[in-house]
Amino acid sequence: MSSTDITSALAEIATSGYVILPGALDKESTTEISAALRRMLREDDETWGADRLVEIRERGALRNLAADGAFGQLLETSPALDIVDKLLGPRAILNCFDALTLFPGQGRYPWDYHTDLMDVTGVDFPAHKIPGVNVLYYVDQVREKNGSTWVVPGSHLSLVEEPDPDTMAPASVPLEVEPGDAVVFDARIWHCAGTNNSDDQRTLIKTLFTSHWYRPQMDFTRAVPASVLSGLDKRAQRYLGVENVPPTTVEELRMRLFHGGVVPSDSPAEG
Numbered sequence: 001m002s003s004t005d006i007t008s009a010l011a012e013i014a015t016s017g018y019v020i021l022p023g024a025l026d027k028e029s030t031t032e033i034s035a036a037l038r039r040m041l042r043e044d045d046e047t048w049g050a051d052r053l054v055e056i057r058e059r060g061a062l063r064n065l066a067a068d069g070a071f072g073q074l075l076e077t078s079p080a081l082d083i084v085d086k087l088l089g090p091r092a093i094l095n096c097f098d099a100l101t102l103f104p105g106q107g108r109y110p111w112d113y114h115t116d117l118m119d120v121t122g123v124d125f126p127a128h129k130i131p132g133v134n135v136l137y138y139v140d141q142v143r144e145k146n147g148s149t150w151v152v153p154g155s156h157l158s159l160v161e162e163p164d165p166d167t168m169a170p171a172s173v174p175l176e177v178e179p180g181d182a183v184v185f186d187a188r189i190w191h192c193a194g195t196n197n198s199d200d201q202r203t204l205i206k207t208l209f210t211s212h213w214y215r216p217q218m219d220f221t222r223a224v225p226a227s228v229l230s231g232l233d234k235r236a237q238r239y240l241g242v243e244n245v246p247p248t249t250v251e252e253l254r255m256r257l258f259h260g261g262v263v264p265s266d267s268p269a270e271g
């Protein structure tokens with residue numbers, strides 16, 4: 001992104017809490033990702049059983065996409081990462097990397113208003129210390145009819161601790177996006193998935209980033225195969241917690257504290 005675009009995106013996030021990035025994914029990637037997600041949803045149904053997934057409220061949620069190198073661009077080259085880095089600084093980590101699908105007839109509006117950092121609702125962060133940023137990538141055209149994400153503009157600055165759909169629903173707006181668009185929002189914004197009243201599924205990918213002190217949904221350093229992790233660039237590895245997972249030996253701790261994590265070859269623990 002150009003520095004002017006980044007500046008205006010940051011200004012929109014500061015005031016409204018969110019910004020739409022048109023065409024964050026190119027056409028070809030969007031088509032490929034959409035097809036891959038449809039296939040993975042079918043496989044998930046086959047592996048787990050659709051009824052069982054419904055029972056545990058997981059049908060349509062594909063978890064840990066970081067484990068599949070095909071989605072690496074969302075941690076390496078997406079223009080949204082420029083905004084994430086500006087807002088969260090050089091130690092940000094990934095909290096979750098999931099695809100979320102609303103099947104026809106399915107929805108969570110308006111009972112599921114939430115922020116993505118429910119552990120810190122009500123906490124008054126200084127303006128320059130945003131604790132998290134969510135990036136949603138849409139692979140379908142989305143309108144209210146097929147399940148827009150509803151956001152309450154400005155609510156990232158509210159200190160409300162519990163959702164109140166009666167107040168939030170009338171104050172919220174449905175996000176209308178095209179395939180390949182991303183929405184970047186301050187993770188404290190109150191939002192809610194819509195209801196899909198169309199005949200086709202509606203899918204998005206969620207990449208939630210946080211400050212390094214917020215516990216991620218998974219330990220990606222173990223949940224992502226070593227072969228995938230080692231193929232990603234340094235920044236993506238950092239998002240996946242490589243520099244953040246607590247040390248397990250005193251040697252490792254000492255090297256992390258004062259030597260940037262590098263264990264020298266003449267170290268006693270190496271001998």
Ligand SMILES: O=C(O)CCC(=O)C(=O)O
Nearest residue numbers: 100148149192193194206
């Ligand atoms: O599916 C949606 O529209 C919203 C997803 C959501 O609630 C979230 O990413 O936290």
